Amino acid sequence: MEAKTAANSYHWIWIQHQLVEGASNEGGRGPSIWDAFSHTAGKIIDGSNGDTAVDQYHKFKEDIELIAKLGFEAYRFSISWSRIFPDGLGTKVNEEGISYYNNVINALLERGIQPYVTLYHWDLPLYLHETIEGWLNKEIVKYFSIYADTCFQNFGDRVKNWITINEPLQTAVNGYGTGIFAPGRNENSSTETYLAAHHQVLAHAAAASIYKYKYKEKQGGQVGLVVDCEWAEANSDKIEDQIAAARRLDFQLGWYLHPIYYGDYPEVMREKLGERLPKFTEEEKELLRNSLDFVGLNHYTSRFISHARESPEENDFYNAQEVEIIAEWEGGERIGEKAASEWLYVVPWGIRKVLNYIAKTYNNPPIYVTENGMDDEENETSPLHEMLDDKLRVVYFKRYLAAVAQAIKDGANVKGYFAWSLLDNFEWAQGYTKRFGLIYVDYKNGFARHPKSSAYWFLRFFKGGQGKKGKEE
Template identity: 80%
Template sequence: MVKKEELLKEYEQVEPTNVSKTHFPPNFVFGVATSAYQIEGACEEGNRGASIWDDFTHTEGKIIDKSNGDVAVDHYHRYKEDIDLIAKLGFDAYRFSISWSRIFPDGLGTKINMEGITFYNNIIDALLQKGIQPYVTLYHWDLPLHLHESMGGWLNKEIVKYFEIYADTCFASFGDRVKNWITINEPLQTAVNGYCTGIFAPGRHQHSSTEPYLVAHHQILAHAAAFSLYQRKYKDKQGGNIGLVVDCEWAEANSDKIEDKSAAARRLDFQIGWYLHPIYYGDYPEVMRNNLGDQLPKFMQKDKELVRNSLDFVGLNHYTSRFIAHATKSPEEGSFYEAQEMERLVEWEGGEVIGEKAASEWLYVVPWGLRKVLNYIAKTYNNPPIYVTENGMDDEENDSSPLHEMLDDKLRVRYFKGYLSAVAQAIKDGADVRGYFVWSLLDNFEWAQGYTKRFGLVYVDYKNGLVRHPKSSAYWFMRFLKGNEEKNGKEE
């Protein structure tokens, strides 16, 4: 098992005692992030069509607190207030997602919904008026329900064509002002949680040995089709950049044994390699081909050519890390986990937990893991430009705690200090990291966990009119971004 002292020795030698903005390059981007279904609400306003998450959240037993995103935190009506908050806190950038079914209510691309176009134009213009750069995600899990019900959604290769039409419309409508695009957010989570374990929309698990890999394959092709379209039609005029967001929990070998090191390497190939290997090397990682065989689709030659080098930057969503040990039988169900032949562990050699625990059962505070995964991407994929597109931690919703206690989020402040230090170290190590986005601006609808978990820099009072209250972490960031983060106490 891993000895804590040995692993942390190098990390602690270079850790800034008090991370500051001066540890980052002058043009480094600091932003906050959200997604449409989690914050917008107004599910039947503005001619919006239903998404798979509307259907999923209204299905009994899917969401822990029986909640949904019908209203969420009402960003649809409060976007100006929320953008004012971003500006007040001092962030350079705002990453948000467009709801596909606000642009095309049926997903098919036959008739543009101008009310949806107007809504996002208003957001983009309001951001730019405040000097905040929009970073726009085209797909953050909320597939138009009609596409799922009529043709199987991501299971059908036709989805690539419809995604390309949707992307084209967004580039044409917003690309004069939006210069940073993300095609798809965390395709792994859609594939595994949506089509293997079934805990996310659309909740499929009946064919878990094949469907996740088909879904992933079509997402890669959809991303590449949108990238290719942008190069042909918009790049010269608009000059924007396009990336794909992958998510990765750092995998640290549980010992020096070769089987544990191999298991950790496998784990990374199944997380990051699944999506980045086809883009950088033309095919899925060898270990996935070996362990999955015919379950993994094959790229036709024309698809390989489409996919190769189809991004300007890598977006990384990272929250936590695990120790990985070889295991012939995975304790986690589903072919995705079984094929990895590994076990995820959370304890150091002496039995101490890997890091302080946040509210979610999967989330431990492990700053050194972010440095390692950034360096891994740099080394494995020829040092591409990287944006940390999500990073953060959650508190448990607590009805009985007074507001001032919920706002004093000391662990979150420690989390950000540690993880920002790790980013600064990775840059010093040579990784080309260009930006960092906090997840999330606001407490919001947290997928299957409903409103039981709070990730926001800003507390949303669900019981009293969705009033926004910045937390201690928001004020810490305000000082950090102004360059005087060492001062104690809150801003007045």
Template identity: 75%
Template sequence: MVKKEEFLKKIGEKREGHVTREVSRNDFPPNFVFGVATSAYQIEGAYNEGGRGPSIWDAFTHTEGKIIDGSNGDVAVDHYHRYMEDIDLIAKLGFQAYRFSISWSRIFPDGLGTKVNDEGIAFYNGLINALLERGIQPYVTLYHWDLPQHLHESMGGWLNKKIVEYFAIYAETCFASFGDRVKYWITNNEPLQTAVNGYDTGIYAPGRSENASTEPYLAAHHEILAHAAAVSIYRSKYKEKQGGQVGLVVDCEWAETNSDKIEDISAAARRLDFQIGWFLHPLFYGDYPEVMRERLGDQLPKFSEEEKMLLLNSLDFIGVNHYTTRFISHTTECTEENQFYKVQQMERIVEWEDGEAISEKAASEWLYIVPWGLHKTLTHISQKYKAPIYVTENGMDDEDNDDLPLHEKLDDKQRVRYFMGYIDAVAQAIKDGADVRGYFAWSLLDNFEWNQGYTKRFGLVYVDYKNGLTRHPKSSAYWFSRFLKSRECKKGKEDY
């Protein structure tokens, strides 16, 4: 197992998990982009307004027992009606970019692409125009998990190859409607989460777990093909005139080998291939990683030769969502419940050799604060997949706690430390040669946190759910504001 002091000394950390250098805006290239991120279902609300059709998350959250606090995104934080207020906050804090997602069922209520919902187009036009008027660059995600419910009910959603065609129609409609102003597009956010948690564990919409040995891989296969189809349309019909870029966002929990044993080193590499190689390998090499083919056999769908040609180099940048890190060791008796982990034959460990936790923990049981893991993630992706990188999500959560006075809820010292450490890790990765072009903090606002409902708060801005959804910037928001104005952040751990 890993010895803490030896390991931290080896990677150059002087104290566990936290920033070891003063970090400022000047540590980044002048054209480096800093932004904040959200997603449609988590913040918009207005679930039955403006011509929007239902999504799988509407159906899922209205099913008893699926969400820990019994809540849903019907209202969420009402961004649909309050986006001007939220854009003002982004501008005042000094962020240059805003990553948000479009709700597919707000553009095509049934998902089929037969009739465009003009009210949905108008809403996103208003949002995009308001951002540009404030000097904020829109980074638009086409799919952040909220599949139109009709597509799931009528044809099985991502399990049906026909979904590739419908996604391409939806993507082209967005390119045609918004691409004169939107220059950065993301086709799909964290397709792994859709595949595994939607079709293996069932803890995310559409909540399937009946065929965990095949459905996650089939859903992922179609997500990859949908991405490539959208990129092909953009490059052939829109890129020359609009001049934009299209990327894909993968999520990666860094996998650090738990020892120098060859089996543990192999297990850590295998873990990374099953996380990010699953989606990036086909786009760079034309097929899934060899280790996935070996372990999954016929469970893993095959690409035709024509599809492989469509896949190759079908992205302009890689988006990376990263939050935390695990030590990985090989095991033949995986204790994880879901099939996806079992086939990897690895154990995820959150302790050093002496039993001490890998670092301090945020509110979510899975989220340990390990900045060096982001440095390693960016370095690995930069070396294995040659493309510009954007950190499209990075952040931590607090537990929702009504017992605390407001001023204590807003004084999020731990989150400030988190961002100081992780942003420093990005700066060091760039210094070491990684082509990282931007960083987006998750999240602008406290919001609906999927199966956790409103029990977890990731926001830079506190949302008072019980008093009119009032917005209150936290200490972390003001830290970012100072940081983005190029003032050196000299305060260390002892000040926060």
């Protein structure tokens, strides 16, 4: 199936990015937990850091021109909390930060590109971590609310699409459980993982409430939360494996969406975690209820799931699920072709199943696929033309877009799709070892940008959509 049959036109397919900004010590920005983490020996696989990332702080006009030339009509990016409030407390606004994001937003709109803005993508101001232990302290909800309010006030006349928090599961599990992400805590994963998650979902609800009652009527925008989910496919017809797969989805999606749609965490999480899982007050349940206008879904891959009475994982979050996460059938056949990252396999049918699952489980809410893509391995010895010819990525996007199209035909209320990602970049703990971009970034030569085959595929795709527009609309 051709991807362009996904909808009546191409206008729902967009581009996005994160961890590209750099300029960590410029423009009045304060340090974040990722600045400290990436400068700690042994935390980043190649010893790099995000100080410069790919220098979008200085190159944003060039990047916006690339977005426009490729035909994308929306761009998802994140605001750095510590560029707005260097200490995170909200006592004094950094006007240089306000000015920078105003410039980015205005440049996007001048080129006909709609900004989709994420308020929190893992980069907590370091001061909040050092003074109140960050997401472990309920006070963080207050500080996040002040930050969100400031962004709505300064940018909401032009920004109509807001995401409060990106992938709170990753912050909670990898930041406060396994310790492989900032702030790198793993000493008390049996409690801290769930506290960090609890305060993030409350922070989302608080920010959404501020927008709803203070800005929505005048500004006319919408607010969502981005969750990440691998599809969990039962590894057999055994009832215990079917139940394990359902349990895995509750631990991924239900952890954040159940409180919003049903007022509490999934029953299976309460059963497995007991007192480790915090409780909501009645007032908090009311705040959470229907506190989003859309669900953002980050999806990359899928796995087979079987029941495991003794989990092979040491981390409490994974151990409590009692599942085994498998990439191969018993006969050795992989679930899909492997990308560069050890966890990422090309499984297009999985995204259709996730979208239909959300539609069925949560009363068919508006959904934006906010991240979808795959990575290549960095290879310093390969010539540039080989690195630019990303054949598997083209196949990936064709097949995943076709699967999204099928979900739309199934009835899922998909409103938009963001390809991950515009640029190769500093990939968190993987540093510069993985490349997710449609555009190759030459890290050694001024961060020069070179479009890959996948970028040109989207360009041709959009032109094809334009050619059919008159017949389809």
